[in-house]
Amino acid sequence: MRIPIATSSSQGRSIPLTAERLVNMYAEKAPAGSKSPVVVLGCPGLTRFADIDVRRTRGLYRTPADGRLYAVVRNTLYFIDADGNSTALGTIAGSGRVGMADNGLQLCIVTGATGYTYSVSDGLQEITDDGFPGADTVTFLDGYFIFNNSTAGNRGQFFISDLLNGQVYDATDFATAESYPDNLLRVFADHSQLLLFGSETIEIWFNGGAADFPFVRAQGSVIEQGLGARWSVAKLDETVVWLDNEGIVRRLEGSTPVRISTHAIEFDISRGDWGNASAWSYVEEGHQFYVLTVPARDLATQQAGTYVYDAATQLWHERKSYRQDYSRSGFYARAYGKHITADIDRGRLYEQSLDVYEEDGEHLIAEMQFPQIQNDGNRFIVRKFQVDCEVGIGQGFQAPVAEETSLIGLIESNGDTISTYKLDGGSISLVSGPTSLGFNANILRIDTLRGRAIPLTERNIALHQATRIRNWTYNLNTGWEQASPGSLTGIGGSPSGMAVCALTDNLIVYVDNSDNLLRAMETDGATWSQKGNSLFYLGGANADVYFSRYSSNKFITNEFVLGGDTQLALYMVNFDGQDFSQVGNTFDDGNTNIPIYMGNNRVAIFGIESRTVKCLTWDGSNFSQIGNTLGFPLGTSFESGCALSDRLIVALDDGNSRLLALDFDGENWSIKAQLSGVSSGNYLCAIGQYEESDLAVNNSGVDPQVILDVSGNTRIFDMTQNWRSMGKKGEYNKRVIWRRLGQHRSFTPRIAISAPVKRAVIAAYADIEPSNS
Numbered sequence: 001m002r003i004p005i006a007t008s009s010s011q012g013r014s015i016p017l018t019a020e021r022l023v024n025m026y027a028e029k030a031p032a033g034s035k036s037p038v039v040v041l042g043c044p045g046l047t048r049f050a051d052i053d054v055r056r057t058r059g060l061y062r063t064p065a066d067g068r069l070y071a072v073v074r075n076t077l078y079f080i081d082a083d084g085n086s087t088a089l090g091t092i093a094g095s096g097r098v099g100m101a102d103n104g105l106q107l108c109i110v111t112g113a114t115g116y117t118y119s120v121s122d123g124l125q126e127i128t129d130d131g132f133p134g135a136d137t138v139t140f141l142d143g144y145f146i147f148n149n150s151t152a153g154n155r156g157q158f159f160i161s162d163l164l165n166g167q168v169y170d171a172t173d174f175a176t177a178e179s180y181p182d183n184l185l186r187v188f189a190d191h192s193q194l195l196l197f198g199s200e201t202i203e204i205w206f207n208g209g210a211a212d213f214p215f216v217r218a219q220g221s222v223i224e225q226g227l228g229a230r231w232s233v234a235k236l237d238e239t240v241v242w243l244d245n246e247g248i249v250r251r252l253e254g255s256t257p258v259r260i261s262t263h264a265i266e267f268d269i270s271r272g273d274w275g276n277a278s279a280w281s282y283v284e285e286g287h288q289f290y291v292l293t294v295p296a297r298d299l300a301t302q303q304a305g306t307y308v309y310d311a312a313t314q315l316w317h318e319r320k321s322y323r324q325d326y327s328r329s330g331f332y333a334r335a336y337g338k339h340i341t342a343d344i345d346r347g348r349l350y351e352q353s354l355d356v357y358e359e360d361g362e363h364l365i366a367e368m369q370f371p372q373i374q375n376d377g378n379r380f381i382v383r384k385f386q387v388d389c390e391v392g393i394g395q396g397f398q399a400p401v402a403e404e405t406s407l408i409g410l411i412e413s414n415g416d417t418i419s420t421y422k423l424d425g426g427s428i429s430l431v432s433g434p435t436s437l438g439f440n441a442n443i444l445r446i447d448t449l450r451g452r453a454i455p456l457t458e459r460n461i462a463l464h465q466a467t468r469i470r471n472w473t474y475n476l477n478t479g480w481e482q483a484s485p486g487s488l489t490g491i492g493g494s495p496s497g498m499a500v501c502a503l504t505d506n507l508i509v510y511v512d513n514s515d516n517l518l519r520a521m522e523t524d525g526a527t528w529s530q531k532g533n534s535l536f537y538l539g540g541a542n543a544d545v546y547f548s549r550y551s552s553n554k555f556i557t558n559e560f561v562l563g564g565d566t567q568l569a570l571y572m573v574n575f576d577g578q579d580f581s582q583v584g585n586t587f588d589d590g591n592t593n594i595p596i597y598m599g600n601n602r603v604a605i606f607g608i609e610s611r612t613v614k615c616l617t618w619d620g621s622n623f624s625q626i627g628n629t630l631g632f633p634l635g636t637s638f639e640s641g642c643a644l645s646d647r648l649i650v651a652l653d654d655g656n657s658r659l660l661a662l663d664f665d666g667e668n669w670s671i672k673a674q675l676s677g678v679s680s681g682n683y684l685c686a687i688g689q690y691e692e693s694d695l696a697v698n699n700s701g702v703d704p705q706v707i708l709d710v711s712g713n714t715r716i717f718d719m720t721q722n723w724r725s726m727g728k729k730g731e732y733n734k735r736v737i738w739r740r741l742g743q744h745r746s747f748t749p750r751i752a753i754s755a756p757v758k759r760a761v762i763a764a765y766a767d768i769e770p771s772n773s
Contacts, residue, residue: 003766006368007038008315009307012264019748021369022317025761026287026310035388040761042366042753043319044284045356046329049340050084053347059098060331060342060349063107069335070107070118072098073347075524077109077116077124080349082336090124092116095506095524097231097278099137103145108166110135112150117166131169133159136230141189142207142214148184148196149174155183158196160215173213177203179222185230190240193218195252197227199245204255218255225250225257231278237288237311243269243277249292249309260309265316271303272296280332282339284354287312291319293326293344322362366753368761373747379771382741385708385749386765389736421675423650423661428675499537501547501555509547509555509575511537520575532578548595548603550618554583556595556603568592570605570616570623587616587623600646602626604664613651615664630662630669642686648672652684659684708738708751743771 006020007027024043030036055074062069069080070089077089092098094111101108106117113134115127133154135147145166149157156176162168177184182200189195194205194215204221207214226245227233233242241251241260247269249261261269269277272294279292288311296302306319306327319327329352330344339352350360358364419433499518500510506523518537521528548556553575560571560582570587573580587593591607593614598604603616603623613630616623641651647664661673741747747766 001766001768003373003764004371005036005038005040005761005764006370007040007313008262009268009318010262010264010316011369012262012267019369020371021367021750023320023367024318024364025366025368026289026308026317027313027315028287029313036763040368042354042357042760043317043364044339044352044354045364046341046350046352046359047356048084048348048360049338049351050080050086050349051347052078052080052086052349055347056345057331057342057347057349058092058094058096059100059109060333060340061100061102061107062333062335063102063104065102065104066120067335069333069340070100071331071342071347071349072100072109077118080335084349089118090116093524099135101138101140101145103140103143103164103166105164106166108138108140108145108161110138110147112136115147115166125167127167127169129167129169131159131171131173135159137186137188139187139189139194141192141194144214146187146189146194146215148187156181156198158184158187160213175205175213175215177201177217179203179217180224182226185227186233188233188240190235190252191238195233195240197230197233197242200224200226202226202257221255223252223255223257229275229277229279232292234279234281234290236281236290236309241279241281241290241309243274243279243292247274249290260314262316265307268303268305268307269294272305273302278330278344280330280341282332282334282352284339291327291329291332293330296325320365321359322365328359367750368752369750370748370764373766373768374745375768375770377745379743379745380747380768381743381771382747382766382768384737384739384765384767385741386737386767387751387761388763388765389753389761421659423644423648423673426673428650428659428661428673499545499547499557499559501549503549503555503575504552507531507552509580511545518580520580532575533580535580546594548597550597553577556597558593558595558605570595570603572618572623584618584621585623589614594641596641596643596649598643598646598649598664602646602664604641604643604649604662606641606651613662613669615669627664627667628669630671640684642684644686650684650686652678708749 006022009021009023011019011021022040025040026043027038027040030039050071052071053073053076057071057073059072060070071078071080071086072092075092075094077092078086079089080086092109092111093114096112099110106119109116109118115132115135115138116124117127118124134150136150138145138147140146143163145161147159147161149155149159156178157174158177159169159174162170177196177198180198180201182198184196184198186197187194188197192206194207196203196205202223202225204218204223205215206218208216210216227242228245228247229243233240235241236251239252241249244250244257247266248259249265249269250257251260252258269292273296274294277292277294279290281288281290283289290309290311291306292308293306294304296304304325308317308319309315310317321328326344328343328345329341329350331342333340341350341352342348343350348360417434417436419435420431422429422431500508502508503520507520509518509520511518516537517534519534520531522531523529545559546557550556550572555573555575557571557573559568560573568588570593572583574583587605589607589610591609591612593605593607596604596606598615601618603618605614605616606612607614611631614625615627617626641649643649644661647666649662649664651660651662652658653660656676657678658674658676659678660671663670663672747768749764751761
């Protein structure tokens with residue numbers, strides 16, 4: 001019988017209710033008389049267009065009047081020509097996302113506290129007019145740049161520039177969105193209307209032509225639905241779409257906010273840091289897509305994802321880059337006749353195309369999970385499952401890394417080199433190195449940078465030398481290389497021992513050994529400055545004091561300050577942006593315990609005196625041990641360790657000059673692998689764990705695969721069907737059939753197409769008969 005194919009992602013809280021899911025595929029209505037009423041096509045791939053910087057993009061914009069493309073990457077404005085060559089135009093302050101708009105003569109850029117204009121004739125100029133108070137967002141309407149006021153106490157206000165001049169302002173040219181006392185988060189122009197997005201309401205204004213201040217609020221236009229994520233607003237299908245303050249995606253029809261997200265999509269959104277979501281939109285072959293990416297600031301408790309709405313079909317699908325939970329494309333501009341996107345994690349631009357079937361040389365795996373098949377609760381036998389596919393021109397590929405492989409960086413603390421080791425199954429081996437760092441000093445790892453989930457092919461670390469932080473990046477193909485800029489200055493003093501960690505990619509906490517003060521330091525990408533208050537921390541000079549990051553505002557330490565004295569125990573410490581404070585209760589078993597946060601609220605602790613390893617859980621208030629205690633000799637001192645997952649850590653056993661990989665299954669610790677002959681006095685960092693998805697990719701380098709994964713209530717199958725070339729080399733087009741799939745009460749097939757080839761699913765069939773048992 002013919003079975004329905006998946007046409008959207010609608011897998012919500014209850015998988016037995018609906019398991020349907022599309023990843024890197026979208027549905028399109030087929031013409032009348034076609035074999036199927038709907039075809040599911042593969043999403044576009046990416047080729048590299050420009051490689052600007054290892055740090056992330058902050059904004060991307062095309063000026064319509066001259067078609068020029070601009071990007072703000074790190075703290076620099078760049079012009080990018082039609083061939084992908086970039087030219088630096090000047091410095092942009094700050095580190096967060098920027099707002100951009102143009103008036104046909106000037107490009108305007110705002111960062112929150114500062115603003116700039118750029119023109120080819122005048123170059124990049126900071127806005128210094130006293131009438132400009134600072135803004136987070138900017139738009140253009142009827143000759144005026146329009147901004148939200150970002151200063152404290154005036155967050156309901158918006159203001160305007162002089163006519164066609166973003167450098168001139170009148171301090172009286174402002175108004176307040178005053179229907180509700182909420183903060184104004186975003187200004188946005190659409191169809192000669194000015195939309196003022198507040199946290200609880202939206203107001204619609206227009207140009208009324210008054211001489212003193214031209215904009216007035218439209219009568220009866222207050223919308224009692226706010227904005228949940230400042231950067232989620234985008235134009236789509238002659239209207240505006242945004243993520244509201246309740247985690248629902250809406251589109252504006254007239255002055256009515258119409259819900260377009262489904263319960264399943266809203267459930268997915270709720271699992272991430274949706275207040276920091278961002279969106280962009282584009283049109284291709286009649287489809288109008290709204291692309292919403294929800295990050296995960298705390299990887300222990302949140303789930304990132306990219307969710308895409310197609311206005312042509314009113315259906316949702318998901319997009320994922322290889323080994324990530326979200327799409328790497330975070331910005332978009334239509335420039336030089338191309339679809340240009342910018343990497344959400346680094347300063348790299350791509351050309352997006354439906355004729356490309358991979359992402360910048362990495363796999364683009366398409367997945368379809370079919371609706372569940374049942375037989376009124378009765379058992380049935382699946383004799384055959386068939387999928388009709390079209391998979392066009394492709395060349396096959398070689399998967400870059402084997403399954404379940406982890407990479408660990410080992411930094412020589414008294415030398416000038418870094419080496420890379422691989423944990424593959426039950427063995428640890430040297431991959432590369434030692435690589436020269438170019439300087440000889442006491443180098444200290446502070447952490448892999450954590451602002452977002454960083455692609456494993458571009459994993460960053462930060463090294464400390466004297467009063468500088470040096471950023472390095474690891475790439476699977478090229479190994480270690482120093483990132484730009486060469487070093488960041490101004491942190492003051494030097495961290496004591498391992499009493500340092502990164503909370504985000506621009507915020508560290510550490511104890512300064514020059515004055516014994518615990519500080520939080522924030523960087524704008526060029527220099528460091530203190531954030532909040534410091535705290536006296538006498539015991540920070542102790543080499544056995546360790547910090548381990550728990551979340552973007554919490555870290556775990558084995559020593560903290562109480563009543564002016566430091567106390568040896570395990571603490572959870574919170575930094576609220578101003579002050580440090582203890583959270584919940586301590587853990588003290590009489591040992592000096594070195595903490596390593598593993599994820600999923602698990603903390604591994606190494607007991608220095610007892611030479612033991614334990615696993616603790618954190619419930620928000622208390623630490624408590626789970627599972628057994630593992631005893632093994634750690635030598636004269638514990639040097640360093642890192643977590644590869646919520647069950648796997650690697651430790652440097654100083655006394656025996658070896659690396660140990662330790663596995664915790666929830667009940668018992670065991671030694672998974674070890675490597676002898678590793679020198680002491682070093683620091684470890686986790687570069688990344690390479691795990692293929694549950695639907696493994698083709699490693700043969702010959703033909704693409706369609707992989708079937710079937711979950712029922714009795715058995716789980718993972719079956720692969722390889723293509724053989726049919727006629728022209730690299731061209732594939734055939735039915736894929738799996739036979740003898742067993743007995744079920746429910747049958748939920750999922751397929752993945754694994755190679756960089758054109759992907760289309762046309763129809764599916766199942767040969768089913770009742771079971772006698």
